[in-house]
Amino acid sequence: MLVQRLGAPSDFDPLLERIRNARIVMIGEATHGTYDYYRLREQLSRRLIAELGFSFVAVEGDWPDCERVHRSVTAAPDGLADPRIALERFERWPTWMWANAEVARFARWLRAWNSERPEDRRAGFHGLDVYSLWESMQAIFDYLGEEDPTSLEAAQEAYRCFEPYGRRLEEYGDNSRFVSARCEEEVVRLLTRTREQAAADGPDRFSAWQNAEVVAGAERYYRAMVGGGVESWNVRDVHMADTLDRLLDLHGPDARGIVWAHNTHVGDARATDMANAGMTNIGQLARERHGTDDVVLVGFGSYRGTTVAAPRWGSPAEATVVPPARPGSVERRLHELMPDRAVLVFGGPDQPGWVTDQLDHRAIGVVYDPSFESWGNYVPTRLGERYDAFVWCDETTALHPLPALAAPGEMETYPAGV
Incomplete structure (x- = not known):
């Protein structure tokens, strides 16, 4: 296992070396409302596009909404001149997942990057989800x-x-x-x-x-x-995995894709208790379909901080305190061992027990009640099997939602809104 302190985008070099020949990189998040996860994911994705030639970003969002963003960032004739305006038109609750200042900054960078390239070499922005x-x-x-x-x-x-x-x-x-x-x-x-x-x-x-x-x-x-049960979860993740495969075909035989989604979708379900419940996810499906050499799964986590979430389904978002992770969890162990920010690249024969053993790993959805921390919000996980790499942020802050108009969203399945 390799550990690299994070302070600048260049500190992702060890992870880029691991990704070098992969066709798919899935970059997770432990919450849908944390600035630090979105910012670091943006920095990594910029490098994947600019240095390794990745073809598109596909997110845990609706296809029609993301299609407006795609047409803007690729400077399509009918596309909006500013992708932020496309993001502000997101209506399905929770809008803040993608209609936020952090995604807007990335989308504006992507439009500027694409404007210097031929139309057939421009990187896209697509939605994977099933709700629309x-x-x-x-x-x-x-x-x-x-x-x-x-x-x-x-x-x-x-x-x-x-x-x-x-x-x-x-x-x-x-x-x-x-x-x-x-x-x-x-x-x-x-x-x-x-x-x-x-x-x-x-x-x-x-x-x-x-x-x-x-x-x-x-x-x-x-x-x-x-x-009830797991079937609706599996329908959704199989749809997202199928959409990813169609996008790879669309972008051509040499296409390479980046996925942005919650850890619960990105991290291989077989390394968690999700497998015991009969659940699958896009990380597992990608490894099964494309092979472990062509797929790199990157998880995120933090010890404490703030995040944007809602106290109940459909209610307004608010900045919420994320308390220190509970004893015995992955996050508590990393708090004791790691620098404030680090990227961990797993592999090799001498990985520590907290990488190979099953420990609780925090997962926060769009609905979050910190008082449940004592018994909920954690997924038993073998970290080194669930991910190929892990980005650690000891303390985090909430992201910055755009003034989008929220309409009631469709109920999501386990955990609450991921």
Whole structure:
């Protein structure tokens, strides 16, 4: 194991050496609301794009919202001149996950970087998630209305299945137990037609196809969510892994991708108690599909500080104190052993017990109550198996949300909002 104190972007050199030939790098976060994680992830991603030629960043966000950011950072003809404006248009709660000053700074840098490169060599910004059923459906209508009006009927039939539930898609999940499979069949029909239309080259056709995949994934997600348990989590992460693979194909045979998502998605589920519950995640799926040499998983963690979170689902975000990590946790051990900031690159025969043994590892979602620290918010983890590297910040501060308009978001699965 190699430990490098972090003070400047150049201190990521040992990690870049580990990444050198990898095709996929997943960079995590222990919370969705911590400035330090976003800032360090930005610094690392800039180097991956500028020095190693990575092709895109794919985030734990909705495809339509991130498509507006993508068109801005790639200076597409219909793209906004300032990607911050695209981020401020995020509406789904919790908006602060991506509509924040830290992501805006990275997006502005990416637009400036891309402006000096040919169109086919510009780095993209994409969303992996499954929640945007209505937004994706509208995007399909817009596309088919211009490109293939004869296929509008399939889209309209799929729309009519969901229309009775309005934005209350949890009710669709409840009712799906008692009604026929017609909605599922119409969504599959829509997906097939859109996929056929998207067979030709072109970003607009690909985006329509991806929106159809979102509609299909969302339909499966809401049906699975009713049953509880792990199925809805797995539907979501398989959708994100499939989207990542489609993006690699889109960007070409030499494409290399960066993923930004919570540790709970990035770190290999097989090295946690998630595996005992039958859960998978995108880190595990990427290793299984692409091999461990082509995938580098990077986790994040801290001992104490502040973060942006909400006390309950859908309520306004606020800066919240993260108390010192509990005894026996990964974070408490690193607090005792490490510098204030460090990057750890795992590997080699002589790794310490706290790397190979199972210890509690903190995970904070968009809903957070510090009083639960004594019994919740931790995932039993074998750190050196879950990640290839780990970025440590002893004390952290909350990030800076943009003034986006928040609409109620869809309920996420275990843990609370990750």
